[in-house]
Amino acid sequence: xxxxxxxxxxxxxxxxxxxxxIFAIAGAIMLxxxxxxxxxQMKANDKVEAGNKVQSIAEMIKSFNTSIEADExxxxxxxxxxxxxxxxxxxxxxxxxxxxxxxxxEENNEYFITVKTSDVFSGSGQLKEFVITSEKIEPYPFISKxxxxxxxxxxxxxxxxxxxxx
Amino acid sequence: MIRDNNTKQFSFHxxxxxxxxxxxVFLSVMFIMLGKNxxxxxxxxxxxxxxKRVSLSYVANKIRQNDKKECIRIEMLNGKNAVVIxxxxxxxxxxxxIYFHNNAIFEMFIDSGMKFDLDDGMKILDVDGFTIEILKExxxxxxxxxxxxxxxxILNLNSY
Numbered sequence: 001x002x003x004x005x006x007x008x009x010x011x012x013x014x015x016x017x018x019x020x021x022i023f024a025i026a027g028a029i030m031l032x033x034x035x036x037x038x039x040x041q042m043k044a045n046d047k048v049e050a051g052n053k054v055q056s057i058a059e060m061i062k063s064f065n066t067s068i069e070a071d072e073x074x075x076x077x078x079x080x081x082x083x084x085x086x087x088x089x090x091x092x093x094x095x096x097x098x099x100x101x102x103x104x105x106e107e108n109n110e111y112f113i114t115v116k117t118s119d120v121f122s123g124s125g126q127l128k129e130f131v132i133t134s135e136k137i138e139p140y141p142f143i144s145k146x147x148x149x150x151x152x153x154x155x156x157x158x159x160x161x162x163x164x165x166x
Numbered sequence: 167m168i169r170d171n172n173t174k175q176f177s178f179h180x181x182x183x184x185x186x187x188x189x190x191v192f193l194s195v196m197f198i199m200l201g202k203n204x205x206x207x208x209x210x211x212x213x214x215x216x217x218k219r220v221s222l223s224y225v226a227n228k229i230r231q232n233d234k235k236e237c238i239r240i241e242m243l244n245g246k247n248a249v250v251i252x253x254x255x256x257x258x259x260x261x262x263x264i265y266f267h268n269n270a271i272f273e274m275f276i277d278s279g280m281k282f283d284l285d286d287g288m289k290i291l292d293v294d295g296f297t298i299e300i301l302k303e304x305x306x307x308x309x310x311x312x313x314x315x316x317x318x319x320i321l322n323l324n325s326y
Binding site: 012013016017019020023027030034037038041042044045048049052055056059060062063 | 189211
């Protein structure tokens with residue numbers, strides 16, 4: 001009688017432990033899928049927001065009549081990161097809700113937008129090239145393999161500023 | 167005595183097994199709840215993302231398509247700014263009004279200068295808010311709001 005109860009209990013115990021082990025493995029896979037789904041959606045949201053921000057900057061630059069106005073806008077609204085001959089790189093940092101981070105208060109930075117301007121030629125006017133890129137500082141967990149900045153959106157555009165103004 | 171030991175061992179094993187089974191059930195329920203919450207959150211995010219993206223890109227495309235001299239203007243309609251696109255077909259002038267009304271973006275295509283009821287327009291998309299600001303003569307800012315989140319797009323008119 002003793003043996004019979006003991007054997008039955010042990011079998012049940014092993015079965016339950018095996019079930020928990022299988023469940024733990026399946027759970028780990030499921031958690032990974034949940035994480036991937038969540039961050040894929042987050043990435044989709046970020047791409048829309050980044051796209052709108054980058055397009056808005058490009059539209060703003062294109063609305064200026066002279067290159068001086070464009071330079072003034074970039075100097076006033078962005079932080080000058082680098083100047084290399086005819087090339088200038090401006091940057092702005094944003095928090096996780098895509099609010100602009102104040103200059104000097106950049107510990108909550110989650111994203112950044114860089115505007116690279118370069119003079120293509122100057123003659124009867126000035127042709128400028130703008131490369132506007134939006135990137136995420138930290139890669140997305142579960143879905144981003146690389147550890148570098150993750151590029152969300154990029155626009156390359158040119159604007160000819162004539163001497164006459166438009 | 168032997169029977170007592172057997173009963174105790176049996177009880178202990180039974181309680182232990184039941185406890186493990188309870189953990190299994192609890193974890194299963196937790197996983198299901200987690201999945202359900204995550205799914206609804208993703209679904210809400212997706213809907214919000216869709217509303218913001220489609221509303222802004224719809225208006226942006228409409229404006230870019232008709233970016234011709236004196237074809238696009240912003241006018242007040244029921245206390246809110248609306249986009250008015252003027253078009254000429256067979257010599258007759260028409261207007262397309264894009265406006266925010268009743269938590270949705272509406273579009274109305276009518277004869278130029280004709281008055282209309284706001285409900286007469288064709289509903290394009292439900293959004294929680296949609297505002298149009300004039301930044302400069304040739305520069306407009308459109309803001310779409312959905313689920314307390316808003317996103318904006320600035321558009322430049324090449325013709326003005």
